[in-house]
Amino acid sequence: MSSVLLEVKNISKIFRYGLFGFEFKAVDNVSLTLEDKPFIFTVAGESGSGKTTLARIILGVHTPEYGEILYRGRNIHRLKGEDLIWFRKEVQAVFQDPYASFNPLKKVYDYLYETAKNVAKISENEIEANIEEVLKRVGLSLEKVKGRYPSEFSGGELQRVSVARALITRPRLIIADEPVSMLDASLRVTIVNLFKEFKDDLKISFMYITHDLSTAYYISDYIAIMYRGWIVEQGPVEKVFTEPLHPYTQTLLLSAPMPDPKWREKWLKAIKLTTSIEEKEFLAKGCKYASRCPNAMKKCFEQTPLEFIVNGVKVKCWLYEK
Amino acid sequence: MIKEEMVNRVALAVSDTVLNVANLTGGYSIIINSNFAYVDAVNDVNFYAKNDEVLGIAGESGCGKSTLLKILYGYTKPPLIVKKGNVILKINEQTIDILTLKDRTSIWWRYISYIPQNSMNVLNPIQRIREHFIETIRTHIDVDIDEAYKMAREYVESVGLSKEILNAYPHQLSGGMRQRVVITLALMLKPRVVLADEPTTAVDVVVQRGVLQMLLDKQRELRNTLILVTHDMGVQAMVTNRILIMYAGKGVELGATNDIFEDPLHPYTKALIESLPRIGDKTLRRGLAGQPPDLINPPPGCRFHPRCSYAMDICRREEPPIIKIGKERFVSCWLYVKR
Ligand SMILES: Nc1ncnc2c1ncn2[C@@H]1O[C@H](COP(=O)(O)OP(=O)(O)OP(=O)(O)O)[C@@H](O)[C@H]1O
Ligand SMILES: Nc1ncnc2c1ncn2[C@@H]1O[C@H](COP(=O)(O)OP(=O)(O)OP(=O)(O)O)[C@@H](O)[C@H]1O
Numbered sequence: 001m002s003s004v005l006l007e008v009k010n011i012s013k014i015f016r017y018g019l020f021g022f023e024f025k026a027v028d029n030v031s032l033t034l035e036d037k038p039f040i041f042t043v044a045g046e047s048g049s050g051k052t053t054l055a056r057i058i059l060g061v062h063t064p065e066y067g068e069i070l071y072r073g074r075n076i077h078r079l080k081g082e083d084l085i086w087f088r089k090e091v092q093a094v095f096q097d098p099y100a101s102f103n104p105l106k107k108v109y110d111y112l113y114e115t116a117k118n119v120a121k122i123s124e125n126e127i128e129a130n131i132e133e134v135l136k137r138v139g140l141s142l143e144k145v146k147g148r149y150p151s152e153f154s155g156g157e158l159q160r161v162s163v164a165r166a167l168i169t170r171p172r173l174i175i176a177d178e179p180v181s182m183l184d185a186s187l188r189v190t191i192v193n194l195f196k197e198f199k200d201d202l203k204i205s206f207m208y209i210t211h212d213l214s215t216a217y218y219i220s221d222y223i224a225i226m227y228r229g230w231i232v233e234q235g236p237v238e239k240v241f242t243e244p245l246h247p248y249t250q251t252l253l254l255s256a257p258m259p260d261p262k263w264r265e266k267w268l269k270a271i272k273l274t275t276s277i278e279e280k281e282f283l284a285k286g287c288k289y290a291s292r293c294p295n296a297m298k299k300c301f302e303q304t305p306l307e308f309i310v311n312g313v314k315v316k317c318w319l320y321e322k
Numbered sequence: 323m324i325k326e327e328m329v330n331r332v333a334l335a336v337s338d339t340v341l342n343v344a345n346l347t348g349g350y351s352i353i354i355n356s357n358f359a360y361v362d363a364v365n366d367v368n369f370y371a372k373n374d375e376v377l378g379i380a381g382e383s384g385c386g387k388s389t390l391l392k393i394l395y396g397y398t399k400p401p402l403i404v405k406k407g408n409v410i411l412k413i414n415e416q417t418i419d420i421l422t423l424k425d426r427t428s429i430w431w432r433y434i435s436y437i438p439q440n441s442m443n444v445l446n447p448i449q450r451i452r453e454h455f456i457e458t459i460r461t462h463i464d465v466d467i468d469e470a471y472k473m474a475r476e477y478v479e480s481v482g483l484s485k486e487i488l489n490a491y492p493h494q495l496s497g498g499m500r501q502r503v504v505i506t507l508a509l510m511l512k513p514r515v516v517l518a519d520e521p522t523t524a525v526d527v528v529v530q531r532g533v534l535q536m537l538l539d540k541q542r543e544l545r546n547t548l549i550l551v552t553h554d555m556g557v558q559a560m561v562t563n564r565i566l567i568m569y570a571g572k573g574v575e576l577g578a579t580n581d582i583f584e585d586p587l588h589p590y591t592k593a594l595i596e597s598l599p600r601i602g603d604k605t606l607r608r609g610l611a612g613q614p615p616d617l618i619n620p621p622p623g624c625r626f627h628p629r630c631s632y633a634m635d636i637c638r639r640e641e642p643p644i645i646k647i648g649k650e651r652f653v654s655c656w657l658y659v660k661r
């Protein structure tokens with residue numbers, strides 16, 4: 001039995017919605033497990049379904065109202081002192097907007113230096129060599145970075161600096177929240193190839209959050225699909241992409257634009273989008289997808305679906321009740 | 323001088339051209355370390371857009387796509403300056419040059435409209451959606467508020483949105499819904515040319531498909547021209563008829579979407595198409611090697627030469643001309659110059 005790296009157990013996070021002030025669960029009873037082996041776990045799904053919130057909970061930025069997160073068996077929201085420093089070294093983050101992750105008034109090198117000194121606790125005389133090494137890993141150099149401000153880098157370069165920064169602490173897990181969505185196709189591949197390389201060479205696991213299903217398929221081992229705070233389906237990427245079970249996953253995959261004009265006819269077949277204010281759906285009874293689901297049954301409007309396991313894939317949908 | 327060049331360029335264009343862009347050169351005049359510098363973001367760009375088509379513009383991050391669109395719209399204010407060129411728009415058999423036009427607001431919304439990048443954040447947060455519509459209608463059509471509101475309601479329903487959204491504030495709508503509102507606004511006065519800059523980044527693909535379908539439906543209904551900037555090559559493949567590929571401020575290739583994907587000519591386009599992963603295919607892809615060029619100091623000759631595996635001597639010295647290859651297919655690369 002292999003041990004477990006990260007265990008997310010029945011997590012819920014409650015937010016208050018804007019002016020209306022009503023409460024809703026941005027992350028609603030979510031569970032997932034990352035085994036202790038180099039692994040790329042993708043989280044995809046609806047905009048606003050709670051992916052970033054989930055990432056922040058795992059990083060310890062948000063505290064969940066319900067559930068717990070165990071990293072190597074220890075509840076991360078209870079860590080203190082030395083243990084907290086250890087956790088921050090082990091789990092690193094890369095975010096969507098590279099320009100927003102860096103303070104524009106601070107030189108990029110200083111940012112790397114601080115991570116090396118304060119988080120990785122590398123001794124003064126080894127810092128520069130360490131930074132040089134991680135920069136080389138992402139195809140940059142010390143000369144290229146030293147003395148320069150974030151605005152003097154392109155988006156792709158800066159994103160590679162973010163990845164380099166995450167590597168300084170020699171983490172076991174990197175949470176990457178839409179790390180490539182601002183980048184063009186060619187840079188996207190460059191960055192996700194780095195993830196693959198780090199998984200193989202440095203034995204780092206990734207939680208890769210993205211809307212880009214092509215790169216998700218390309219690099220990941222496992223995928224979870226979120227909808228309105230729920231994980232509606234999760235399983236090995238090959239299975240989920242070839243035989244999506246949940247009706248939302250099916251729509252999602254059909255909607256992915258393909259870089260090949262031959263797919264156009266198929267893609268253009270109309271789908272119906274909701275036309276009203278969507279927030280009400282967060283509060284609906286039963287399955288949150290029922291009002292849009294072509295296969296909805298009476299039960300779907302009344303009872304929250306349970307999770308069923310079909311051929312190694314977990315799916316939260318009444319269609320699969322035996 | 324410019325006139326003569328124009329004749330040349332117009333000859334490139336076909337008869338149902340609605341927008342003709344010739345020798346367009348512009349960029350940002352900025353100050354770095356108390357020295358003046360110029361970011362050469364759009365350099366001698368030439369292309370045309372036809373009636374009833376979707377023209378895509380694609381290229382690397384930072385290659386000048388948004389800058390080009392701003393200039394086409396005539397939205398040029400410092401530090402953005404236009405150095406030369408023409409943007410000829412055909413309106414009912416008349417032609418005007420947007421860049422020499424005194425009052426550009428007279429053509430905005432009605433004849434040409436613009437959906438800027440990050441459009442989900444352009445709505446005024448303290449105004450209801452209703453006010454955005456009423457204001458737009460009333461600056462162009464002489465009606466009272468009630469009449470404008472009535473028009474807005476009918477129009478919003480005609481594009482498949484619920485009237486409810488008119489009473490919402492922007493923050494009460496999801497990102498995808500806000501994008502649809504901005505698009506709806508931009509299309510309301512039935513413009514002949516619609517410029518859309520990355521209208522669907524940062525939303526999930528289901529919402530993205532809905533937003534794009536709405537844009538396409540409207541384009542078909544109005545038989546107008548949609549110019550769609552996006553670096554998402556999947557979106558380019560799904561919705562455009564032709565594509566202009568940009569690299570470092572230059573238009574490097576123009577052709578039918580099928581041709582661009584199936585038989586890319588320019589080495590940059592080739593690298594771009596080869597880098598695209600596809601669902602169902604896990605074989606290794608490679609991004610383009612090397613660094614994107616610095617547009618303050620662009621490489622001499624062909625701007626792509628430092629990253630081009632086919633680069634020859636002449637590529638390092640001289641800018642390549644635009645070569646016509648077959649019907650409506652253009653490429654700017656020395657490899658295609660017969661000598
Ligand atoms: N701090 C907060 N306070 C209140 N509501 C919040 C907060 N952060 C996020 N939300 C809401 O929680 C929901 C989930 O947001 P989240 O950012 O996690 O979604 P996401 O899946 O990352 O979306 P996207 O794909 O657009 O990045 C959204 O409705 C969002 O508006
Ligand atoms: N206001 C500005 N001042 C100075 N330089 C600018 C300004 N806006 C853009 N630039 C520079 O001009 C060049 C072209 O930028 P532009 O925004 O047109 O690129 P883009 O192709 O739209 O990129 P993306 O795909 O990232 O949106 C870039 O080098 C950019 O850094």
Ligand SMILES: [Mg+2]
Binds near residue numbers: 051052053
């Ligand atoms: Mg997010």
Ligand SMILES: [Mg+2]
Binds near residue numbers: 387388389439519
């Ligand atoms: Mg842009």
